[in-house]
Amino acid sequence: MAWTLYAPAVPGPAIAFRADLVVHAAVFALSTVTGLACALRPGRLAVALAANAVISEVVQHIWLPGRSGDPVDVAADLVGIGLGLVAGWWLSGRGWVNSGERSAPGVER
Secondary structure: OHHHHHOOOOOOOOOOOOOHHHHHHHHHHHHHHHHHHOOOOHHHHHHHHHHHHHHHHHHHHHHOOOOOOOHHHHHHHHHHHHHHHHHHHHHHOOOOOOOOOOOOOOOOO
16 A cells, blocks of 8 residues: 555556546455454454545655656545455355454454
C-alpha cells in the first residue's frame, strides 16, 4: 500500500483514463480483507483505513513531487474498503477470514 500511495510520480506512458481508480480500490480492499484475517475489528479497521485514504491524498498533494491529492481517489479507496468488508463477511462464513467470534492466538477481545 505504501508504495502505491506515497511513491513519487514516475515519467512514462499514460495509463487508461482513470484506471488508477481500480488500483486504489483493489489495494484498500486487499488491506481490509487482510486486516479482518488478522482479527481486527471491522469498524475500527474501516475507520483507520478511511483516515489513511484521506491522509494519503493530503500528503501526496502537499509533499510529493509530481503527485496531487484527488478526492475521487479517496472515493475509490472507500469503495475498496466497502468491498473488502463485504468480501471479509462472505469469506468468514467459509472459515477463510476470522469472523470475530474467535480470537487469534494470544489476542484478547
